[in-house]
Amino acid sequence: MIASLTLRFPSLLPLVGAALMLAGAAQGLELTAEQQQLPLEMIGTGGGAAQIVLIAGEPSNKPGQHEYLAGCALIHQWLRGVPGVTPVLVAGGWPQHENLLDSARAVLFFMDGGDKLAFLPAARWQKVEQLAKAGVGLAILHQGVDVPAAQASQFQGWFGAVFDPKSGCRGHWDVDFKQVPAHPITAGMAPFPLLKDGWLYHLQFAPTGVTPLLSAQMPESSRKSEAAKAHAGRDEVVAWAYERPGGGRSFGFTGADLHSNWGEAQQRRLVLGGLLWAAGLEVPAGGLAPEVSAQELAANWDRKLFTAKPKGKGAAKTAKPKVPAAK
Numbered sequence: 265m266i267a268s269l270t271l272r273f274p275s276l277l278p279l280v281g282a283a284l285m286l287a288g289a290a291q292g293l294e295l296t297a298e299q300q301q302l303p304l305e306m307i308g309t310g311g312g313a314a315q316i317v318l319i320a321g322e323p324s325n326k327p328g329q330h331e332y333l334a335g336c337a338l339i340h341q342w343l344r345g346v347p348g349v350t351p352v353l354v355a356g357g358w359p360q361h362e363n364l365l366d367s368a369r370a371v372l373f374f375m376d377g378g379d380k381l382a383f384l385p386a387a388r389w390q391k392v393e394q395l396a397k398a399g400v401g402l403a404i405l406h407q408g409v410d411v412p413a414a415q416a417s418q419f420q421g422w423f424g425a426v427f428d429p430k431s432g433c434r435g436h437w438d439v440d441f442k443q444v445p446a447h448p449i450t451a452g453m454a455p456f457p458l459l460k461d462g463w464l465y466h467l468q469f470a471p472t473g474v475t476p477l478l479s480a481q482m483p484e485s486s487r488k489s490e491a492a493k494a495h496a497g498r499d500e501v502v503a504w505a506y507e508r509p510g511g512g513r514s515f516g517f518t519g520a521d522l523h524s525n526w527g528e529a530q531q532r533r534l535v536l537g538g539l540l541w542a543a544g545l546e547v548p549a550g551g552l553a554p555e556v557s558a559q560e561l562a563a564n565w566d567r568k569l570f571t572a573k574p575k576g577k578g579a580a581k582t583a584k585p586k587v588p589a590a591k
Contacts, residue, residue, distance in 0.1 A: 293356040294323075296567050302337055304355055305364060313350040314369040314543050316343060316401075321357045321375025321382055321408075323566035329462070330407070331523040332374045334564040338526055339372070342536060342554045348545070357382025362391065370401030370543035374520070377410030377427070384415065396422045399512035401542030405520045405535070409464055416468070423514045424474045424506025425467040431491035434464045436521070439480045439502075441530075449505055449515065449537040450477055452551025456530040462521025465500035466492040478503035478517070478534070503534060505541065513542045527561055529553040 295302075307315070318339055324330040333355050343351035352364060357375055359365065371392075375382050383392050396402060402422055410427040411419040420426040427434075440457045444450050465482055466489070479499040487493045506514040515538030525531055533551035540547045 294567065295355065296564075299333060299355070299564050299566075302333075302353060302355075302564065303340075304353055305359055305361055307352055307364060307367075308350040313348050314545055315350045315352055315364075315367050316539055316543055317352045317354060317359070317365060317368045317371045318343075319354040319357065319359070319371065319373050319375070319382070321373075321380075323568055324376050324380075324407075325521075325568075327565060327568050328523050329521055330376070331565050333566060334523060335405075335520060335526060336372070336374055337564045338556065338560065339535065339539070341560070342532070342552065342556075343539070345554060346536075346540070346552065349540075349543075358388055365391065365395060368395070368400055369545075370403060370539055371395060372403040372405070372539060373408045374405040375408050377407040378429075379412060381408060381411060384412070389415070392422065393418070396508065396512060397510065399508075399510075401512060401539075401544065402514040403539055403542050404514075404516045406462065406518055407464070407521075409467065409516060409518055420468060420470050422508070423516055424504055424508075425469045425501075425516055427464045427518075428468050431468070431489045432464060432466045433482070433486050433488055433492050434462070435483075435486045436460060436462045437483055437486070439463065439482070439519075441478050441480050443479075444530075445475075445477065447475060447477060447505060448547045449534065449541045450551070451533070451537055451547045451549055452553070453530050453533050453537075456528065458519060458525055458528060458531065460522055461519045461525055463502055464518040465502055466495070467501065467518070469501070469504070470506060473507045473509060475505045475507075476501040476503070477505055477538075503538075505538070513544065515539065515542045523565070524561060527556060527558075532556070 318336040320332040320336040336353055340351045340353040343349050383389055404423050416426045438459045442455050444453045444455055479501045482500050484496055502519060503517040532553045536552040537547045
């Protein structure tokens with residue numbers, strides 16, 4: 265209904281957006297005044313465009329980390345400039361109007377994992393299963409690859425990889441990607457470092473259909489499990505493409521913890537290329553790396569309360585770290 269109204273009557277877009285914001289507030293979705301200006305669950309007027317849905321998880325971690333909505337808002341902004349693509353931005357881990365998923369060519373999940381994974385509830389899980397069976401492209405970023413053991417096998421079949429807390433490793437450190445293999449997703453990419461990001465590695469990959477996209481050395485001290493220690497010195501895969509046996513494509517990247525790293529052009533190329541490829545669209549020969557400013561990187565952060573550790577007793581406060589200049 266929302267899609268058909270906005271397609272037929274573009275003048276209703278602002279009213280629909282306001283209604284969605286009110287609905288979000290009624291259901292406990294807490295947005296800042298800045299975030300309330302975002303075009304949440306707004307479907308564009310281009311009837312033939314490929315719809316890519318970007319689902320951001322609820323607020324998590326410290327300011328500047330796990331900025332799921334701010335990250336998805338940037339991706340939304342960049343995809344709006346791609347001919348033939350209509351991005352749809354969703355907050356709170358799941359759309360208020362689930363039927364907008366029915367016309368999706370690809371869906372990105374950028375959210376916490378484990379028992380906080382937003383689509384674990386049975387009805388939502390079934391909906392993702394329907395999307396996978398229909399051949400809809402699927403993409404997962406960062407913590408979302410961490411899934412409870414009971415759902416791990418099915419998740420692996422949808423996304424091509426899953427993180428097992430018993431054997432996998434995670435942490436924050438600098439990573440240097442010294443090689444970038446040829447693949448449509450990596451068009452235009454070159455070797456690059458990512459600094460101080462958060463990583464999940466030693467993943468459990470699907471037996472077939474997976475193509476590693478980014479691999480790098482990890483600190484040996486981070487190999488906490490016996491399974492990981494058995495592969496000491498191995499480059500670990502943290503980004504991949506997956507062609508699902510039953511049809512459809514998936515893309516994953518376990519970085520994107522640190523919001524400032526959206527200022528790295530190669531990360532922008534990777535994620536935007538992954539979304540286009542998962543949607544079955546052509547990735548431009550030089551890839552996509554739209555410019556991003558420090559002001560844009562500082563926009564739409566979640567309101568997060570944390571206790572300061574320095575001198576004195578500390579106090580709960582809201583803060584943002586400095587945002588480095590974009591590359």
